[in-house]
Amino acid sequence: MIEEKYAPHAIEKKWQQYWEDHKTFKTEIDKNKPKSYVLEMFPYPSGNLHMGHVRNYSIGDVVARFRTMKGFNVLHPMGWDSFGMPAENAAIQHGIPPKKWTLDNIANMRRQQKAMGLSYDWDREVTTCKEDYYRWTQWLFELFYKRGLAVKKRSSANWCDTCGTVLANEQVIDGKCWRCGHEVVKKQLDQWFFKITDYAEELLDDLALLKGWPERVKTMQRNWIGKSEGLEFSFDVPSLHEKLAVYTTRPDTIYGVTFVVVPPEHPLVEKLLKDNPKEKELRAFCDKVRNTSDIERTSSESEKVGMYTGVDCIHPLTGHKVHIWITNYVLYDYGTGAVMGVPTGDQRDWMFATKYGIEKIITLQPKDQVLSLDTMDHAYEDHDGVLVNSAQFTGMEMNKAMGAIIDYMEEKGLGKRKINYRLRDWLISRQRYWGAPIPIIYCPKCGEVLVPEDQLPVRLPEDVKFGDGSMSPLATSEEYLHCTCPKCGGPARRETDTMDTFICSSWYYLRYTDPHNEKAPFSKEANAYWGPVDQYIGGIEHAILHLLYSRFFLKVLRDAGLVDYDEPFTNLLTQGMVLKDGGKMSKSVGNVVSPEEILAKYGADTARLFILFAAPPERELEWSDQGVDGSFRFLNRVWRIVYHFEKVLAQQVTSYDTAKLDDADKDLRRALHATIKKVSEDVEERFNFNTAISSMMELVNAMYAYKDAKKEPNAGLIYETVKNLLLLLAPFVPHITEELWHGVINEKTSVHAQKWPAYDPAAIKVDNVEIVLQINGKNRDRLTVPAAATKADLEKLALADEKIKKLIGTAKVLKVICVPGRLVNIVAR
């Protein structure tokens, strides 16, 4: 029995309670079943779900429920990426302790997720800011440390003097502090790094293993790692008795070098400035440049400025003097940190040389053209052409010259072939409170000492002050700061930096496999069964950082013997953003649609259905309030048509004789089986949920047409149709289907415990198809032909068509192209 009217709220509450009571989504290892690990990126607990979350979880839930119905043992967990700046800001601005703020937010968001009817195994929830989790984050830091992958290096951070705090890049707005507007400066600090560059080559190579990743994500990672092959060589700096090393990917242009540039951070700069008559001006210039961002420095738009140091070096091949400049347009942490300037081969160098009147020498020109400085107005940057003005290499083709010059330099001992990566080591130190403390102790006698494993976690103290000028809030807790050295027992102090939250999120997918383990981050056995993640789903904005860090982490754990596979995420689905009025939903624009309101108005099933229907998952999604109405209307249509057939269904006629079907029956049956086929393929192979839903809408339309066409419906066919419609809809709209299933199909079982339906190929077959007749690619007529017609049949039928004959007239038929089932194209002149 079902109610006459669809009442989503009562139904949804009822079934959510039922699933919770019956632990419907609890997962255990079951070696008799194939496993499938379906994972959505865990959220930062900002306090409320936004539509991006709703989209992410709706997609994941369909995949998880679908795979369960397909017979997989599905792991589908949820947790919280709960360390980070917003909690600390809440503490600074409103005096709320970060822990309380975070846990309250988690409670609220968990409630919202539960209201969506998501099939999570909540017993596996992980929360990165809780001791039972960050204890293992610290343990993993120690693992990295022991393997030589966690090292200290000097590096700069954004610093605001007024607030007395380090600033994140996003807190620096136009070079000023976001809170006080004071000018931001760069401050040199000793900071911890993870040596991700040790894995650069493997991170690059193994992209080939990721067949289930979008090509664009792999391309972005490839470019981010940025492998290049080139030449490293040095210029002698006679006045300083030093060498200045440079790296270039264009050794073919080496004879065109007319200056060398270094950034203010370059180690040679101090020596260049010492006893320099222009020291004061140069220092002022360095200070200014030091505070500009990498994007500004590498932009070819922004102005290239520099100062000649007055110091010269010697070109290793020509012996000519070359000026050394300090500039704002090179990066200090790529290559050797110094760059050779070739005005005619690089547009940035061209602009710089033009501005400062530096000499230009043409050393490469196109094969069929002679370049002249008189007519050139920009650099010749093509990787093609012939060398000129290049001593014995003159006349050589660019591609050959590259190798020849490197060989020559190596032969003469002047330089060497070098592979470089754009990828930099991962700076993991944060001078903040709300993160996992780095488990290091500094002892005056023993130096840097790891906190022993059995003393983990290093707990976050609660008696800290924010923004009092200390490098890190943790330094303001006397109790935290002072400790005894684990080695010698003498007085020592703790590291006061915490870890980048990206570390917490680089291994959480492993913890889900064994979330309550107190002896290890996870057991090998649990992870061997569940890992790797079969389907990972999350925003495209994570295409590089999070996904690259996670890949790096897993490879280190593999090398440490903790896991036995190479990549954490076998398949990746990157979802697009949710937009409103063409733009990102944001509070400042005021176009935010609250999921909570949508749930309150229509219920979870409508919200889930709409967000899956409105666009394919990888594309951006334009939110439409009217579109939501449409989805709600569809669910009402489903409800009414099932209600209409309730008495027929109550007879429980579960079969029928296919030989006794009339045309209306056959049409409905064909529609049903075509829909099963379409939905199965769309969900399983392409994740095209929008077209899967549209085909189910067509099926419901066909059921209405059938209702009107037949006074006496075929009870068996109706039963089959309704039953399968509910099964197909179940992963998308789990509550309404559960209610209808219990009401008209089987009150003892859950629709979510059923097998996914199969279609009958014979039911889809049609006898005749309509094809298009074209002349010279233009549609001229249509023709109904037997579905089995061959190419030869089609050609004969097409050429016999009266209208076609008339249109061809006296023209000569040159060619006839036949595509069975689709068209015939007659080429006639």
Place this chain on the structure above:
RNA sequence: GCGGUAGUGGCGGAACGGCAGACGCGCUAGCCUCAGGAGCUAGUGGGGGUUGACCCCAUGGAGGUUCAAAUCCUCUCUACCGCACCA
């Protein structure tokens, strides 16, 4: 700037290189109703036309490949994502 992606009716979107616009929204008309922000039926890219025939145009723009292009190639414009301390 560099790297990546996307542009199709009034709107969201369909379309193995093979009938452009499925499905939904919106709109129009009719039916039903005391009533409707409910439901049902039909229509709905633009232009022409003998107005259920038929013809032409149309997938950001310009070229190209092909019997055939929204789809492949080149250039270009626009929007969005990432750029290493937001997560």
